[in-house]
Amino acid sequence: MADVVLKNVQKSFGKAKVIHGVDLDIRDGEFVVFVGPSGCGKSTLLRLIAGLEDITAGDLFIGGERVNDLAPAKRGIAMVFQSYALYPHMNVYDNMAFGLELAKSSKAEIDAKVREAARLLQIEALLDCKPRQLSGGQRQRVAIGRAIVRDPKVFLFDEPLSNLDAALRVQTRIEIAKLHTDTRATMIYVTHDQVEAMTLADRIVVLNAGHIEQVGTPLELYHRPANLFVAGFIGSPQMNLIPCQVAGVGPSEVLVSLPGGGSLSVPVQPDGVQAGDSVTLGIRPDHLRISPEGALSGRVELVEELGENHLLYVDAGQGRRLTVREPGDARHEAGSTVSLDLAREFCHLFRGTGEALPPLKGHTSPASPSPDLTSSAA
Template identity: 60%
Template sequence: MADMKLEGVYKSYGDVEVLHGVDIDITDGEFVVFVGPSGCGKSTLLRMIAGLEDISGGDISISGERVNDKPPADRGIAMVFQSYALYPHMSVRKNMAFGLSIAKLGKAEIKTRVDAAAEKLQLTELLHRRPAQLSGGQRQRVAIGRAIVREPQVFLFDEPLSNLDAALRVNTRLEIAKLHQDLQNTVIYVTHDQVEAMTLADKIVVMNGGNVEQIGSPMDLYHRPANLFVAGFIGSPKMNFLPGTVVSVDGSSIAVQVAGSLSGTVTFDRPGNSCSSGDSITLGVRPEHLTAAGNELSGAVEVVERLGDVSYIYLNLADGERLVIAESGTTEVAPGEKIGCNLDPASLHLFDADGKVVN
């Protein structure tokens, strides 16, 4: 196992800089997820950690040792790819053992490691099969097993669930979580799926446009987003945003006129040190913090998504803004109906004109 430190890491392709000075501390045994939209630089950063991409600047250290110039084989890492990267002409056993054979380990040691990994991943009965005879989930488990047998300090996962259907994705996600609980290795996992990030991570690194937007635990990011991007990216359905204007500010509260509000201003019991009266502001509210009753906001129901235990009500306000409200699955609200809703002031978020949270 190992800790890891990234200090001022950046990456350029010619004159185009794609990573803009990344600083991350990863503790021994931590499960860290890099999450963000396509093109944000998360896979590039993972490949730099693995040694598959050159580092344009900054330092990467594993267990206190700078590894910028070390070849991938000497970094103590093992990588699992989205595409499995299995040899089609080899059995499961030979695929899992291949790297160990290249490293010239003894046959008895190779067999012991492969058998142990196969048992952990429920692959023992499949060791004689070839990849073409396996399901997508089984192939991904073989790829994970091939990484396990190397006994690395750090596991790197590059979108390992992207090729799986929804049911297999959930099952494999659980297997990865249980595997980490069992092995307690340091894991760095890349995904564009915030559900994977929330369910697997000890620490999430949210990336956008080659920058780190915020680092924190899943619940920190969900309840205390640092900016509009994180607030809108983490959570499904995403946070609702409403434009507003600061009416007044004092040492302990902020009064905001919310667009479309029927009841005047909304008052927040928090100091508004970074805003002034008249400033434009964005109010953020999660669907579960809206109630389909009351008169603070009013609109017409566009769609109701019924998922059993919860229903999502899509509400069009008079000024054209749309809200998503999470209600009980038994709600009787129907499309076309006119309803009002109330906000929970204690759970609201405020963002200034630059998109930064107002503390």
């Protein structure tokens, strides 16, 4: 068990810089998920931690030891790859035993560890099979088993579920969560799937273009995105983002003028914004309500029925499209005009630079995160 500390870690491939000075503290036993759009550097960051790529600059500590110059096998890590990366010519048993054998463990010890891992993952019956005889889900279990037997201080997962079909993905996700509860090992998990991120993580690291946008618990990111990027990235369907102007500023509110004439008082700290500034108002589809006298109005363009709820895509003028999620079946048809009410306590305001305005002090937002998990944006 160990913590993982990154200090100003940078990575360049030739002239192209792909990781721009990442600082991150991952605590012992924590489950941290790296998310971000493709090409954001999340996999590269994981490979830097694994030692599969060289760190261009900065320091990496695992369990207090600086490991920049250590080979992967000496770092006390184990890695599960997206493509499973099982040795095709070895059977399941040998796949799991290979690392221990190279570490010169005794036969008895190897056998005990492999069988224990196989029991844990319920693949005891498959020990004599070659990888090609296994299904995708079974292969991924073997890959996880290969990681377990190494008894690593840190588990690294590189999009381990993306080659599995939907049902299997949910099942394996639950098993990985269980593995974490059972072993209490530090785990770092890379994914582009925010459902995986939200469900598995103790903390999520949102990466974009080689730097960290925000670090925080899943709910913290959902309820208090630090900036426009995180606001747009976390949550599905996406948060509605409405450009508007500040009409006035009070001590504990900011008044914005909405497109179409209305105005809205948002309960956030003004923190220096002034009347006339351009800001972006953010509100999730769940927090827009159809009501007879809403602050916004528009024409329903499209209705998507999902059974338990439905989505309305509303054209709010000037090509601006708002998404509304309402429970149950739709009561409005495409083409009809609706007016929308905004739940002001769920509104976010972002400066022109993209940063969120801080919430009111002592104001209990629905998330109410514990203070020690306060996010730090890089």
